[in-house]
Amino acid sequence: MGRDEKESLSIERLSKRFDLGDGVVSALSDVDLKAEAGEFISIVGASGCGKSTLLRIIVGLDRATSGAIRLGNELIEATSLDRGMVFQESRLLPWMTVVENIEFGCRPGTPARERKRVVEQHIELVGLLGFEAAYPHQLSGGMQQRVSIARALVGRPKVLLLDEPFGALDMLTRITMQQEILRIWEIERTTMILVTHDIDEAIFLGDRVVVMSKGPGRIKGIVKVDLPRPRDRSDDQFLRIRKAIFAEFFSGAKVPLEYEI
Amino acid sequence: MDSHPRKGRGGPAAAIAGRRRTPGLGVRAVPWLFWLVLPLVVPACLVVLWEIASRRGVLRPAILPAPSLIKDTLIDLVRSGELWGHLKISLWRVLQGFSIGAGFGLLVGMVTGVSAVAERALVLLTGVLRPIPIIAWVPVLILWMGIDESSKITVIAIGSFWPVLLNVVHGIRNTNRHYLEVASILKKSRLTVLRRVVLPSALPAIFTGVRIGIGIAWVSVVGAELIAASSGVGYMIMYAREVSQADVMLVGVGAIGVTGLVTDAGLRRVERRVLAWNVSGEK
Numbered sequence: 292m293g294r295d296e297k298e299s300l301s302i303e304r305l306s307k308r309f310d311l312g313d314g315v316v317s318a319l320s321d322v323d324l325k326a327e328a329g330e331f332i333s334i335v336g337a338s339g340c341g342k343s344t345l346l347r348i349i350v351g352l353d354r355a356t357s358g359a360i361r362l363g364n365e366l367i368e369a370t371s372l373d374r375g376m377v378f379q380e381s382r383l384l385p386w387m388t389v390v391e392n393i394e395f396g397c398r399p400g401t402p403a404r405e406r407k408r409v410v411e412q413h414i415e416l417v418g419l420l421g422f423e424a425a426y427p428h429q430l431s432g433g434m435q436q437r438v439s440i441a442r443a444l445v446g447r448p449k450v451l452l453l454d455e456p457f458g459a460l461d462m463l464t465r466i467t468m469q470q471e472i473l474r475i476w477e478i479e480r481t482t483m484i485l486v487t488h489d490i491d492e493a494i495f496l497g498d499r500v501v502v503m504s505k506g507p508g509r510i511k512g513i514v515k516v517d518l519p520r521p522r523d524r525s526d527d528q529f530l531r532i533r534k535a536i537f538a539e540f541f542s543g544a545k546v547p548l549e550y551e552i
Numbered sequence: 553m554d555s556h557p558r559k560g561r562g563g564p565a566a567a568i569a570g571r572r573r574t575p576g577l578g579v580r581a582v583p584w585l586f587w588l589v590l591p592l593v594v595p596a597c598l599v600v601l602w603e604i605a606s607r608r609g610v611l612r613p614a615i616l617p618a619p620s621l622i623k624d625t626l627i628d629l630v631r632s633g634e635l636w637g638h639l640k641i642s643l644w645r646v647l648q649g650f651s652i653g654a655g656f657g658l659l660v661g662m663v664t665g666v667s668a669v670a671e672r673a674l675v676l677l678t679g680v681l682r683p684i685p686i687i688a689w690v691p692v693l694i695l696w697m698g699i700d701e702s703s704k705i706t707v708i709a710i711g712s713f714w715p716v717l718l719n720v721v722h723g724i725r726n727t728n729r730h731y732l733e734v735a736s737i738l739k740k741s742r743l744t745v746l747r748r749v750v751l752p753s754a755l756p757a758i759f760t761g762v763r764i765g766i767g768i769a770w771v772s773v774v775g776a777e778l779i780a781a782s783s784g785v786g787y788m789i790m791y792a793r794e795v796s797q798a799d800v801m802l803v804g805v806g807a808i809g810v811t812g813l814v815t816d817a818g819l820r821r822v823e824r825r826v827l828a829w830n831v832s833g834e835k
Contacts, residue, residue, distance in 0.1 A: 382734050386753070399741065427829075446738065
């Protein structure tokens with residue numbers, strides 16, 4: 292299942308400004324980041340730091356004001372089947388069953404037999420065997436998100452962008468889904484970029500954690516997570532990295548006492 | 553967790569029925585039989601009052617015959633096949649006219665819903681034509697097409713065209729942007745987006761248009777038959793007036809109402825089946 296063309300995603304001096312009529316808001320300012328092929332990058336930051344905007348630009352739904360993004364040598368200017376995305380809301384089409392929703396993610400022109408095979412394979416991958424004919428409203432939030440992940444993966448994108456995919460789930464479902472996405476990543480080795488506001492989630496999943504600050508949104512620091520997987524959230528090393536991320540967040544500002552670990 | 557702009561269908565009546573089944577909201581639990589029979593209570597009371605008033609001579613039979621007399625007339629007209637004969641002719645006209653009107657409404661609605669150019673090109677024309685009451689077309693169409701079937705069918709077609717058109721456009725315009733973004737990420741062609749995203753999402757609105765359209769078609773056919781026809785329920789009512797048969801008139805009027813109710817109930821049933829996925833208010 293390995294992919295030959297290993298390509299890295301590079302973001303170069305990316306800026307995004309929104310013109311609001313009575314003033315310009317800078318959502319992203321000079322963002323530089325390089326994700327190696329097969330890497331798992333977590334991005335954390337407070338709401339309004341432009342992390343979702345960054346993902347929307349990478350996937351091609353929004354355009355940057357300046358700067359460039361490249362996947363391999365190719366300049367990103369619009370959406371492409373090379374880049375998939377999972378949103379906080381599952382965004383499943385309510386009139387389609389689980390199978391039909393996942394099939395909707397297949398590349399146009401895939402032969403019917405191949406479609407059937409890969410859809411079945413992805414239903415198994417996300418653990419939804421037996422729910423093929425269910426409609427989205429019959430599924431729990433976590434199951435809907437599994438379908439959404441399967442739909443994003445079935446077209447075999449090189450990069451998968453995850454925009455707070457577990458943000459709307461309860462804590463237990465969330466932890467299960469984190470383990471699931473890790474398992475899927477270990478099988479598929481797709482480059483993944485996860486946006487979250489949950490620091491533990493970022494450390495649990497990422498090879499590196501990118502810390503963003505707001506007003507304008509920029510990268511404050513990048514913390515490498517040099518721990519073997521699966522990671523233990525109560526491990527000393529885990530806590531050390533967590534501390535380092537907090538330090539990045541509040542560098543320049545006084546660290547509030549309650550955040551001292 | 554996707555938010556649907558559509559609220560639960562069925563209006564206030566459905567909301568009340570829903571609340572009835574929800575305990576702990578301070579609304580008294582009602583036995584189901586009472587609930588089933590409740591819609592019949594008010595009409596039954598009215599009929600009883602009406603019968604009493606007729607027997608006491610308060611109501612003149614030539615103006616408003618007693619319910620018992622109307623019932624006898626109804627039985628006669630059903631037995632002789634006269635009522636059904638007229639009703640069948642009217643229904644057939646509705647079916648033809650509605651198919652044409654709704655078909656064009658769907659087509660034009662899809663084109664103007666998708667293309668801003670088409671909408672701009674037609675905005676003035678539709679703006680002027682839409683407010684014209686359907687009855688105003690009847691004399692014009694009789695002049696153009698004569699008094700036979702085609703003028704009546706055209707009146708029905710015009711009447712059912714507008715609600716279908718407006719609701720199709722509304723449904724298409726209100727496609728959730730989130731779904732369109734997903735389709736864009738998955739690089740779906742315009743045709744695929746239209747067929748698999750935009751149209752299904754517009755389907756509830758389209759159904760609303762069809763239901764209003766068929767109601768108006770029914771209104772139009774009777775209107776057209778009142779003015780110029782030699783058959784149909786509208787003609788039956790008009791002819792009964794000329795020969796001063798108030799009971800036959802009222803049977804005709806009642807038949808129109810009942811047919812409208814039955815058609816709408818049938819369409820709702822189809823809608824519930826086709827739009828089974830559209831569960832906005834899941835428990």
